[in-house]
Amino acid sequence: MLNERTLPLISAIIVLLLLYGFGSIAYQGFFGLRLAGYLLTDNAFIIVTAVGMAFVILSGGIDLSVGSMIAFVCALMALLVVKFQIHPVVAIAISVCVGTLFGTVMGLVIAIFKIQPFIVTLAGMFLFRGLGYVINTQQVKIDHPFMSSLSEFGIIIGQGELNFVAIIMILFLALGVIISRYTRFGHNVYAIGGDAQSAALIGVNVPWTTVKVYALSGFYSSVAGVLFAVATGSAYPEIGIAVELDAIAAVVLGGTLLTGGVGYVFGAFIGGMTFGVIQQLINFDGTLNAASTRIVIGALLLLFILLQKIILVWAKKFSAKGSD
Amino acid sequence: MGVLEPVVDVQPLLEIKNISKGFAGVQALNKVSFSIAPGEIHALLGENGAGKSTFIKVLTGVYTRDSGKILFDGQDFHATSSGHAQTQGVSTVYQEVNLIPTMTVTENLTLLQQPKRFGLISPKRAKQRALEMLERVGLNIDPSKQLDSYSIAVQQLVAIARAIGTKAKLLILDEPTASLDAKEVLRLFELMRQLKSQGISIIFVTHFLDQVYEITDRITVLRNGSFIGTYATKKLPQAELIHAMVGKSLDELTSGSNRETSDSADDVLRIQNFGKQRFLKPVDLSIAKGEIVGLAGMLGSGRSELCEIIFGAQAVDQGSMEIAQNAVHIKSPKQAIDHGLGYCPEDRKIDGIIAELSVRENMILALQAKRGWLKPIPMTEQKAMVESMIERLSIKTPNLNKPIGELSGGNQQKVILARWLLTQPTLLLLDEPTRGIDIGAHHDIIAIMKELCEQGMSLLVASSELEELVIFAHRVVVMKDRKKVMELTGSDISQKSIVNAIAQ
Numbered sequence: 001m002l003n004e005r006t007l008p009l010i011s012a013i014i015v016l017l018l019l020y021g022f023g024s025i026a027y028q029g030f031f032g033l034r035l036a037g038y039l040l041t042d043n044a045f046i047i048v049t050a051v052g053m054a055f056v057i058l059s060g061g062i063d064l065s066v067g068s069m070i071a072f073v074c075a076l077m078a079l080l081v082v083k084f085q086i087h088p089v090v091a092i093a094i095s096v097c098v099g100t101l102f103g104t105v106m107g108l109v110i111a112i113f114k115i116q117p118f119i120v121t122l123a124g125m126f127l128f129r130g131l132g133y134v135i136n137t138q139q140v141k142i143d144h145p146f147m148s149s150l151s152e153f154g155i156i157i158g159q160g161e162l163n164f165v166a167i168i169m170i171l172f173l174a175l176g177v178i179i180s181r182y183t184r185f186g187h188n189v190y191a192i193g194g195d196a197q198s199a200a201l202i203g204v205n206v207p208w209t210t211v212k213v214y215a216l217s218g219f220y221s222s223v224a225g226v227l228f229a230v231a232t233g234s235a236y237p238e239i240g241i242a243v244e245l246d247a248i249a250a251v252v253l254g255g256t257l258l259t260g261g262v263g264y265v266f267g268a269f270i271g272g273m274t275f276g277v278i279q280q281l282i283n284f285d286g287t288l289n290a291a292s293t294r295i296v297i298g299a300l301l302l303l304f305i306l307l308q309k310i311i312l313v314w315a316k317k318f319s320a321k322g323s324d
Numbered sequence: 325m326g327v328l329e330p331v332v333d334v335q336p337l338l339e340i341k342n343i344s345k346g347f348a349g350v351q352a353l354n355k356v357s358f359s360i361a362p363g364e365i366h367a368l369l370g371e372n373g374a375g376k377s378t379f380i381k382v383l384t385g386v387y388t389r390d391s392g393k394i395l396f397d398g399q400d401f402h403a404t405s406s407g408h409a410q411t412q413g414v415s416t417v418y419q420e421v422n423l424i425p426t427m428t429v430t431e432n433l434t435l436l437q438q439p440k441r442f443g444l445i446s447p448k449r450a451k452q453r454a455l456e457m458l459e460r461v462g463l464n465i466d467p468s469k470q471l472d473s474y475s476i477a478v479q480q481l482v483a484i485a486r487a488i489g490t491k492a493k494l495l496i497l498d499e500p501t502a503s504l505d506a507k508e509v510l511r512l513f514e515l516m517r518q519l520k521s522q523g524i525s526i527i528f529v530t531h532f533l534d535q536v537y538e539i540t541d542r543i544t545v546l547r548n549g550s551f552i553g554t555y556a557t558k559k560l561p562q563a564e565l566i567h568a569m570v571g572k573s574l575d576e577l578t579s580g581s582n583r584e585t586s587d588s589a590d591d592v593l594r595i596q597n598f599g600k601q602r603f604l605k606p607v608d609l610s611i612a613k614g615e616i617v618g619l620a621g622m623l624g625s626g627r628s629e630l631c632e633i634i635f636g637a638q639a640v641d642q643g644s645m646e647i648a649q650n651a652v653h654i655k656s657p658k659q660a661i662d663h664g665l666g667y668c669p670e671d672r673k674i675d676g677i678i679a680e681l682s683v684r685e686n687m688i689l690a691l692q693a694k695r696g697w698l699k700p701i702p703m704t705e706q707k708a709m710v711e712s713m714i715e716r717l718s719i720k721t722p723n724l725n726k727p728i729g730e731l732s733g734g735n736q737q738k739v740i741l742a743r744w745l746l747t748q749p750t751l752l753l754l755d756e757p758t759r760g761i762d763i764g765a766h767h768d769i770i771a772i773m774k775e776l777c778e779q780g781m782s783l784l785v786a787s788s789e790l791e792e793l794v795i796f797a798h799r800v801v802v803m804k805d806r807k808k809v810m811e812l813t814g815s816d817i818s819q820k821s822i823v824n825a826i827a828q
Contacts, residue, residue: 005428005470182444184436187427191435194426201422202486203407203436261426 008255008263011307012270015253015300019277027284033160039276040162041231044169045070045224047272049243050250051176052220054268057251058180059213060193060260061117065106065124066221067243071236072128073099073225075135078142078235088146096222102128103218107211117214125244132237139236142229150230165227172223173269179216180265189213193260249301250275274300335398337362337525338494343392345382352378355392356551358544360494365516365526367536367557370546371569371623371788376529379546380496384409384416397493407436415487419499421479423486425472430454432471433486461485461515477508484515488524495519496527501535502624505602513539531624532805533562533826547571562827569622570790570823591649592664592750592782595634598643604629605807606643611751611782616773618797619786620822626806627786628670631753634784635667636660648750661694666744668737670755670786676740679729683721684710686728686739691746713742717772734765741772751782758792770796790819802826 024031049066056063073095080091106124110117154163180186188209191199200206229235252258253274254267278296282288336359345353353375360366370376381387383394385403394401396412403409406416423432430451439449454467463481471479480500487495497516501509516526516539528540536543537557545552545568552568591610599606604626611617619627632638634645636654645652647663654660657667669676677686687710692701701709710724717738721731728739737757744752757773758766773796777783787793793800800817802810802825810825 178444182447184438184445187431187435187438187445190427190431191424194424195422198422198424199435201406201418202424203405203410261424 005262006264008257009267009270010255012253012255012267012274012304015304015307016270016274016277019274019281023277023281023284027281030280030284033158035160035280037157037160037162037166039273039280040166040169042279043272043276044165045227045231046243046246046250046275047269048169048172048224048227049221050247050254050268050272051173051265052217052224053244053247054176054251054254054256054263054265055180055189055213055220056117056217057248057256057258058193058260058263058265059189059210060196061110061210061213062121062248063103063106063214063217063221064118064121064244065102065128066217066224066247067240067245068125068128068132069099069102069218069221070225070228070240070243071238072132072135073222074229074235074239075132075140075237077226077229078140079135081142081144081147082140088142088144088150092226095226096219099222099225100215100219103221104211104215106218107214110214111207111210121214129237135237136235137237139234141234143233147230147233151233165231168223168227172220173266176220176265176268185209185212190261193262195261246275249297253301253304334361336360336395337364337397338401339393339395340383341393341395343379343382343394344390345378345387346390352549353382353389354549354551356546356549357392358551358554360525360527361541362493362525363520363523364542365520365528365540367540367543368527368529368546369533369536369543369565369569370552374546374569375549376546377498378549380416380498380527380529384414384496410487410489410492413491413493414496415489415492415494416496416498417480417483417487417500419502421476421483423471423479423483425470425479427471428469429458429465429467429471429474429482432482433457433467437489457485457489458482460488462518477504477511480504480508480512481515488519492524494525494527496529498529499531499624500528501530501532503602509535531622533565533622534805536565537562545569563823566622566823566827570788592647593634593784594646594649596644598633598640598645600633600638600640600642603638603806604633607808609801609808611784613750613782614777614780615798616777616783616785616796618793618800618817619784619803620790620793620800621786621788621803621826623788624806625803625826626808627788627803628755629806630803630808631667631669631755631784631786634660635665635753637667658693661690661747661749664748664750665753666690666747666749666751667753668740668744668755668757670759677728677736680727682725683714683719683728683731683739684724687713687743687746690743694747709746710742713745717742718768732765734768737765737769738772741769745776749781751784752776753784753786755786756788757785758787758789790822793817793822794819 029035049070053063053066076095076098077091080086080094081088102124106120109115110120150164154161180189188204191204192206192209196206228239250271251268252271254263254269254271256263256267275297278300279293282293282296338360340359341357342355343353344355356375356379368376368379378387382389384406385408386406396414401412403412403414433454434450438445439453440446441449451467458465458467461481461484463478463485465474465478471482500512504512519526530536540557542554543557543560543565544554547569590613592613594610596608597606607630619630621627633640636656636659639655645654652663654663684706688701688706695701707724714721714724719735719738719742721735728736731739757769770792773783773785785797794817797817800812800822801808802812802822804826809828812821812825
C-alpha cells in the first residue's frame with residue numbers, strides 16, 4: 001500500500017491531520033462535528049471544482065476557466081430563475097448543460113487544433129467572465145422558495161450539520177473517485193497524462209479522451225457554480241476570481257503531480273480541506289488577518305511540493321536498496 | 325542473387341503482395357512482396373532508409389498503402405490503426421517501451437481491455453488477467469507495482485506480454501534488443517522461441533546480424549524501398565547478406581587504390597580501452613596529424629556511438645584519452661571544442677542545423693560557443709568569415725541571411741562543415757557527411773575533406789558507403805555490434821576486405 005504512488009496522498013493526509021490536530025489542541029471548539037460540518041460546507045465548491053481540475057491535471061493539462069465558469073453559471077441561474085421565472089430544477093439542469101458544453105468546446109479546440117490547454121482555457125476564462133457581465137453587472141438575489149429550501153436542507157449529526165451543499169460535494173467527490181479508478185475513461189486519463197504518445201500507440205483515443213476531460217471539468221465547475229448560487233442565494237459577476245488557482249493548489253496539495261499521470265482524485269478533497277483548516281486556524285487565532293491565509297497557503301504549497309520531491313527521492317532510494 | 329527460397333508448403337500466415345508507398349515524390353516502398361509462415365521467426369533487414377519502418381507502419385495501419393495487397397490468415401487485411409491491427413492479431417513492440425511508465429504493470433497490461441464487473445473495472449480480475457499474461461512470457465513480478473520501478477528489459481517483456489495479449493498471431497519486434505545487455509537478450513530469445521512453439525510468427529527487425537543468425541528462420545532484405553530477396557537464414561552466408569543489404573555483389577567489390585599511410589608519428593588523438601557500458605565496447609584507436617580514418621560498419625554497429633563518446637556527447641565509463649600527447653578527460657562537447665575537436669553528427673536535420681536561423685548564424689554557432697557567449701563576434705568579422713567560407717566551399721546560397729532550412733541538403737552539409745572549420749579544429753569527426761545529398765555536392769565534400777587533410781587537419785569519418793571510404797581513407801576501422809573488429813591500412817583497404825571483416 002505504501003509505495004511511490006500512494007506516498008504523496010498519504011503525506012497530504014498526514015499534513016491535514018497535523019494541522020487539524022494542532023487546531024484541536026490550541027483552540028477551544030476547534031475539534032468536533034460543528035466545525036467539521038462547517039468545513040465541508042464552506043469548502044464544498046472549491047472541492048467540487050478541484051475534483052474536475054484533478055482530472056485535467058492528471059491528463060497532463062490545465063483548466064484556467066473554472067473560476068469564470070462559476071461566475072457565469074451563477075449569473076445564468078439568476079437570469080433563468082429571476083428574469084425568466086423558470087423553476088430552479090430546470091435552471092440547474094440548463095446551467096450545468098451549458099457549462100459542460102463550454103468545457104466540451106474548449107476540449108475540442110485543444111484536441112483538434114493541438115493548442116496548449118493553458119491558452120485555450122485562458123481564452124475561456126476571459127470569455128465566460130465577459131458572458132457573466134453580459135447577463136448582468138449587478139449583484140442579483142436569486143429569490144425562490146425552492147432555492148431556499150435547498151440551502152436550508154440538512155442532516156443534523158450531533159452538534160454538526162451536513163447540509164445540502166456538503167452532501168452534493170460528497171456525492172460528486174465519490175463519483176469522481178469512481179470514474180478515475182473504475183472506468184476505462186479514468187484509466188485512459190492516467191495513460192495520456194503519463195505518456196500521451198505511448199497511450200496513442202497502445203490504442204487510447206487521445207483526442208477524444210482530452211475532449212471528455214475538459215467536458216468533465218466544465219461539468220464539475222458548473223456544479224460548483226450551482227452550489228455557490230444555492231449557498232449564497234445570489235449572483236454577482238465578480239465571484240470566483242482566482243478560484244482556478246485555488247483549485248490547482250488544492251489538487252497539488254492533495255498529492256497530484258502537475259506534470260500529469262500521477263495522483264488521486266481523492267487528493268482534491270484533502271487539498272481543499274487543508275485550505276479550509278488553515279483558514280479556520282487563522283480565524284480562531286483572531287490576531288492574524290485574511291492576508292495571512294494566502295501567505296500560509298503559499299508557504300505550505302511550496303513546502304509541500306518540496307516534501308513530495310524529498311519523499312519521492314527517498315522512496316526511489318529505498319526501493320532500489322530493497323531490490324538488491 | 326542469393327538463394328531464393330521456394331514458397332513454403334503450408335499456407336502462409338501473412339502474404340505481402342506488391343506493397344507500394346510514396347511520400348511527396350519519394351518512393352519509400354516499391355512493390356514489396358514476401359510471406360511469413362505460421363510459427364516462423366522472420367528477420368526484416370536493411371540499412372537506414374531501406375523502408376523497414378515504413379513497411380511496419382503500412383502493415384499496422386499507421387500509414388495507408390498506395391497500392392498492393394496484404395493477406396493475413398488468408399483474409400484481406402486492412403488495418404486502420406495500430407489498435408485495430410492489434411485486435412486483428414498483429415501486434416508491434418517498438419525499441420522504446422511504449423507503455424505508460426507512471427501506471428502499474430496491471431493497469432498497463434489491461435488498459436482498454438479491463439475486465440469489468442457491474443459495469444465498473446474489477447481490480448481483482450484485472451490483476452488476475454495481468455498475472456496470466458505475465459506467465460505467458462515467463463515473467464514473475466508483482467503487477468501492482470509501477471511500471472518504471474522495473475528495468476528496461478523487464479518493461480520490454482511486459483510490452484511483449486501486452487502485445488501478444490490473448491490472440492496475437494503475428495508479433496513485430498522493432499529493434500527490441502538495442503537497449504538490452506547480453507543476458508537480457510538471451511532471455512528475450514528464449515521467449516521468442518517459446519512463442520514460436522506456440523505457433524506465433526515473429527517479424528524481427530534488428531541491426532545485430534549475429535542475432536539474426538542465432539534466432540531467425542528466414543531473412544527478408546529491403547534496400548531503398550525495394551524488395552531484394554527472402555532467404556533461408558541457414559543457407560545465406562553473412563557476406564552475401566551484407567552484399568544484399570549494401571547493394572554490391574562480391575565481384576564489384578574490387579580492391580581499392582593504393583595509397584600511402586600517413587607516416588607522421590605525432591598522434592592528435594589516442595584513445596585506449598575507451599568505452600561505455602551498454603553503449604560501446606572498449607575501443608583502442610589513434611589518429612595521426614593529417615590522417616583520414618574511416619569508420620565502417622553497418623547501421624547500429626557503433627560508428628556514431630564512437631564519434632559521440634570521443635566528442636563528449638556521451639560520458640564514458642572506462643578508458644583513457646590523449647589529445648596531442650596530453651591525457652584529457654572530456655566531459656562535454658564544449659570541452660571537446662576547447663581541445664580542438666569538431667563534430668558533424670549523423671542526422672543534420674535533428675542534431676546539426678537550426679532550420680529557422682540564417683546561414684550566417686548557423687555557421688558561426690560553434691566559433692561563438694568556443695569564444696564564449698559574452699564575447700560576441702563583431703558583425704563585420706562574422707560576415708567576412710562567412711563569405712570566405714561560402715566561397716571556399718562553394719556553398720550555393722543567394723545571400724548569407726537566407727534561413728538554412730531553405731538550402732539543399734548538400735549545401736546544408738557544407739554550412740555545417742564550415743561551422744566547424746571556423747573553429748580551426750585539429751580533429752574533425754564527420755558522421756555520414758554525404759548522406760542524402762546529390763552527386764555533385766558529394767564530390768565537393770570529398771574533395772574538401774582531402775584538401776583539409778593535406779593542410780594538416782585530421783578527420784574521423786563514419787560512413788555506410790564503402791566505396792567512398794575506400795577512396796579517401798588512409799585507414800579504415802571496422803565496427804560491428806558496438807565493437808571494433810578490425811583495422812585496415814594501406815593496400816589492405818578494399819570494399820571486399822571491409823565486408824569480410826564485418827561478416828566474420
